[in-house]
Amino acid sequence: MxxxxxxxxxxxxPVMAIVALFVFSLLYIAPGDPAAVIAGDQATPDDVExxxxxxxxxxxxxxxxxxxxxxxxxxxxxxSIFTNLPVSLMIKQRIEPTLSLMVITLILAVTVAVPMGxxxxxxxxxxVDRAVMGFAVLGFSVPxxxxxxxxxxxxxxxLDWLPVQGYTPFxxxxxxxxxxxxxxxxxxxxxxxxxxxxxxxATMLEVLQQDYIRTARAKGAGQRSILFLHALxxxxxxxxxxxxxxxxxLIGGAxxxxxxxxxxxxxxxxxxxxxxxxxxxxxxxxxxxxxxYVLVNLMIDLLYTLFDPRIRY
Amino acid sequence: xxxxxFLKAGAGMAAVGATGGVSAPALSQGAAARTLRFVxxxxxxxxxxxxxxxxVVRNAAxxxxxxxxxxxxxxxxxxxxxxxxEVSQDGKTWTFKLREGLRFHDGEPVRSRDVVASLTRWMPxxxxxxxxxxxxxxxxxxxxxxxxxxxxxxxxxxxxxxGKNATPMAFIMPERIARTDPFTQINEYVGSGPFxxxxxxxxxxxxxxxxxxxxxxxRNEPASWLAGGKRALIERVExxxxxxxxxxxxxxxxxxxxxxxxxxxxxxxxxRRNRNIxxxxxxxxxxxxxxxxxxxxxxxxxxxxxxxxxxxLSQEDYMRALVGDDAALWKTLxxxxxxxxxxxxxxxxxxxxAANLERGKQLLRESGYNNEPVICxxxxxxxxxxxxxDVTADLLKxxxxxxxxxxTDWGTVGQRRAMKNPPNQGGWSMxxxxxxxxxxxxxxxxxxxxxxxxxxxxxxxxxxxxxxEVPNWLAATNLEQERAAIGRLNRAAVENVVYCPTGFFLxxxxxxxxxxxxxxxxxxxxxxxxKS
Numbered sequence: 001m002x003x004x005x006x007x008x009x010x011x012x013x014p015v016m017a018i019v020a021l022f023v024f025s026l027l028y029i030a031p032g033d034p035a036a037v038i039a040g041d042q043a044t045p046d047d048v049e050x051x052x053x054x055x056x057x058x059x060x061x062x063x064x065x066x067x068x069x070x071x072x073x074x075x076x077x078x079x080s081i082f083t084n085l086p087v088s089l090m091i092k093q094r095i096e097p098t099l100s101l102m103v104i105t106l107i108l109a110v111t112v113a114v115p116m117g118x119x120x121x122x123x124x125x126x127x128v129d130r131a132v133m134g135f136a137v138l139g140f141s142v143p144x145x146x147x148x149x150x151x152x153x154x155x156x157x158x159l160d161w162l163p164v165q166g167y168t169p170f171x172x173x174x175x176x177x178x179x180x181x182x183x184x185x186x187x188x189x190x191x192x193x194x195x196x197x198x199x200x201x202a203t204m205l206e207v208l209q210q211d212y213i214r215t216a217r218a219k220g221a222g223q224r225s226i227l228f229l230h231a232l233x234x235x236x237x238x239x240x241x242x243x244x245x246x247x248x249x250l251i252g253g254a255x256x257x258x259x260x261x262x263x264x265x266x267x268x269x270x271x272x273x274x275x276x277x278x279x280x281x282x283x284x285x286x287x288x289x290x291x292x293y294v295l296v297n298l299m300i301d302l303l304y305t306l307f308d309p310r311i312r313y
Numbered sequence: 314x315x316x317x318x319f320l321k322a323g324a325g326m327a328a329v330g331a332t333g334g335v336s337a338p339a340l341s342q343g344a345a346a347r348t349l350r351f352v353x354x355x356x357x358x359x360x361x362x363x364x365x366x367x368x369v370v371r372n373a374a375x376x377x378x379x380x381x382x383x384x385x386x387x388x389x390x391x392x393x394x395x396x397x398x399e400v401s402q403d404g405k406t407w408t409f410k411l412r413e414g415l416r417f418h419d420g421e422p423v424r425s426r427d428v429v430a431s432l433t434r435w436m437p438x439x440x441x442x443x444x445x446x447x448x449x450x451x452x453x454x455x456x457x458x459x460x461x462x463x464x465x466x467x468x469x470x471x472x473x474x475x476g477k478n479a480t481p482m483a484f485i486m487p488e489r490i491a492r493t494d495p496f497t498q499i500n501e502y503v504g505s506g507p508f509x510x511x512x513x514x515x516x517x518x519x520x521x522x523x524x525x526x527x528x529x530x531x532r533n534e535p536a537s538w539l540a541g542g543k544r545a546l547i548e549r550v551e552x553x554x555x556x557x558x559x560x561x562x563x564x565x566x567x568x569x570x571x572x573x574x575x576x577x578x579x580x581x582x583x584x585r586r587n588r589n590i591x592x593x594x595x596x597x598x599x600x601x602x603x604x605x606x607x608x609x610x611x612x613x614x615x616x617x618x619x620x621x622x623x624x625x626l627s628q629e630d631y632m633r634a635l636v637g638d639d640a641a642l643w644k645t646l647x648x649x650x651x652x653x654x655x656x657x658x659x660x661x662x663x664x665x666x667a668a669n670l671e672r673g674k675q676l677l678r679e680s681g682y683n684n685e686p687v688i689c690x691x692x693x694x695x696x697x698x699x700x701x702x703d704v705t706a707d708l709l710k711x712x713x714x715x716x717x718x719x720x721t722d723w724g725t726v727g728q729r730r731a732m733k734n735p736p737n738q739g740g741w742s743m744x745x746x747x748x749x750x751x752x753x754x755x756x757x758x759x760x761x762x763x764x765x766x767x768x769x770x771x772x773x774x775x776x777x778x779x780x781x782e783v784p785n786w787l788a789a790t791n792l793e794q795e796r797a798a799i800g801r802l803n804r805a806a807v808e809n810v811v812y813c814p815t816g817f818f819l820x821x822x823x824x825x826x827x828x829x830x831x832x833x834x835x836x837x838x839x840x841x842x843x844k845s
Contacts, residue, residue, distance in 0.1 A: 031721070031724075036727030084359065094518075152560070157567060259556050262554075262557070264516050269518055272517075275724060
């Protein structure tokens with residue numbers, strides 16, 4: 001097991017190297033010019049060129065790539081072209097809101113979606129099943145920002161129960177922190193709940209047809225015990241896989257959710273950086289997201305052993 | 314850890330989370346009244362108003378750095394940090410004296426050498442500064458409060474140059490900061506203005522905080538835009554960046570913010586229905602819509618083609634596409650300068666208001682236009698350029714031109730418009746933008762109207778008759794002479810279609826009614842603003 005973990009961690013190095021090369025190349029060939037954005041709309045072409053030179057954007061691809069790789073290897077993500085702040089500091093400023101949002105969304109989604117899927121499988125073909133599947137289709141179909149606006153309208157503007165926007169750090173208290181995250185987490189979680197509920201239902205339906213479930217019933221096991229101890233445990237591997245894959249969905253959704261609820265997270269940092277062509281920030285954030293995704297995949301593989309003792313590495 | 318322990322631990326953590334915990338103390342009413350929460354027009358992504366000349370940077374910078382002179386609401390420069398000035402009889406030597414008691418935010422006094430360094434850094438980045446730089450003989454500190462500027466020739470617009478609100482403004486910074494190359498960003502923000510920039514609380518893209526500077530000495534006169542006594546009546550200004558207008562609108566209605574700089578027109582009816590919110594015009598100087606044509610390459614290197622387009626276009630179409638039916642928000646233009654300002658003229662501007670498609674078609678036929686493609690680059694991420702681009706594409710098609718509509722983003726437009734290649738080799742034929750009315754009040758700070766070929770703004774128009782009037786305006790000693798020069802300039806700019814104005818438009822601002830002292834102006838001025 002330990003050897004496997006070490007092997008997998010080492011395997012992330014070439015993956016990250018390919019991601020780094022890909023990201024750098026893509027930004028290099030993509031149109032757009034940060035110097036023009038910095039200079040402002042009234043700047044002359046000469047001003048723009050001077051700024052481009054001062055930022056080193058006029059140097060050849062290989063020189064810039066080499067310097068960037070050297071910095072990355074020494075643990076330095078560089079400095080933002082626009083803010084003049086270290087990229088690592090900008091990520092540090094923004095990571096807590098995004099992490100908080102993703103954790104709350106994950107907890108919300110798993111605690112709601114898994115029971116929904118189980119109940120839908122149990123009551124297959126009934127109105128309960130149809131209601132759950134109807135919700136799942138709706139959850140998939142309605143864009144995150146629409147859900148966000150509706151939630152903000154009803155729960156913040158009309159009922160005045162929760163704030164419309166913003167983020168309060170956890171260090172300033174659990175309650176304000178949580179209040180700021182409830183609506184965004186529901187908005188972001190809707191599609192995630194739909195995904196997990198559907199896969200849970202489908203997997204549970206398959207497991208409930210197995211011989212050992214019939215045997216458990218024959219032995220007089222209760223319904224709850226059959227569903228949650230026997231069936232769900234055996235359905236867990238695909239569900240956990242989808243939850244893991246869904247992290248990418250959360251990262252993408254966080255970009256929109258953070259904009260709708262004005263949360264100063266990594267999603268907004270990424271969008272802002274892309275619009276301005278702040279290359280060091282884009283590169284830093286994409287590398288971070290890639291690393292998180294690789295890490296999540298590793299964790300999922302390890303979680304398989306917890307849910308299914310037959311799996312050994 | 315086995316899987317049962319793991320699952321129990323997870324459930325336990327969730328339970329701890331659900332039971333709640335410590336809460337932050339709520340802000341007292343007094344503290345809330347001392348903090349003004351403001352939603353700016355854009356993200357404050359950098360904070361060097363000389364290096365980066367975006368309006369949002371300028372708007373934040375006026376809180377932190379003071380200027381020698383400041384424009385008042387009549388567009389007249391008035392003394393600000395300067396106590397007085399003397400001009401030699403030949404008009405070539407200016408001697409300035411600083412007010413007593415001026416201090417930087419680090420407690421150090423503002424000295425003449427700081428001013429000299431600040432102006433030296435500002436000059437290469439500013440059009441009026443560049444004129445001064447060309448005339449510069451010697452700029453020196455005489456003593457701590459006096460500095461002298463010797464020029465090669467008289468420069469009557471000195472106070473205007475040092476006090477204008479067009480970006481980049483001549484902000485005064487400590488010498489050690491101002492010694493930074495003007496094309497390199499500063500990383501220390503020690504100001505001379507009424508508010509301190511709280512660097513530790515700055516989260517670019519989300520938040521910027523400004524704290525009242527207790528040692529700032531305001532002038533005794535009432536405040537008027539950038540002039541007069543800049544009295545901070547609130548302790549703290551918090552900028553909350555909200556990229557989504559619907560969110561900003563909801564936050565204002567919910568009382569989570571106090572003042573929103575630029576609500577979009579679509580949301581104004583919603584805000585007006587809320588009795589706790591006031592809505593008014595933000596900047597009386599407004600904005601001038603524009604599309605620029607590339608004068609270097611076909612088809613727009615042919616003045617007849619440019620005239621055909623200008624004759625055919627209806628500014629009303631552009632304005633309705635942008636701001637809708639609220640007629641109070643826009644007007645058509647017969648000139649290139651900002652309406653209701655001293656230099657606005659419609660001399661020779663009949664073609665701009667023609668809106669005559671048939672005449673445009675006739676001119677196009679006469680021009681010999683040979684169906685060359687028009688590469689129209691349109692930034693889709695800017696509501697203004699997107700609306701303008703759609704109208705232009707339709708216009709050119711109706712005119713009978715071969716339009717290649719390139720939908721892209723502002724960052725790409727910014728890069729591509731700088732390329733002088735032919736349109737079919739990565740260049741362009743036209744792009745859309747807009748100009749702040751505050752920048753279009755004289756021909757030196759208004760790059761877009763200049764027509765000095767390679768030195769001109771993107772599109773590179775070359776019209777000597779336009780350029781000939783710029784020195785005439787500079788040399789003018791009274792408004793009548795200035796207006797005469799600008800009248801001739803306007804006529805030449807229209808005849809040669811330096812660019813196509815698409816109309817003058819205004820925007821709104823909105824604030825909670827418990828906030829008072831907000832004025833209309835080109836910058837959201839926080840001095841004189843209080844909150845109950």
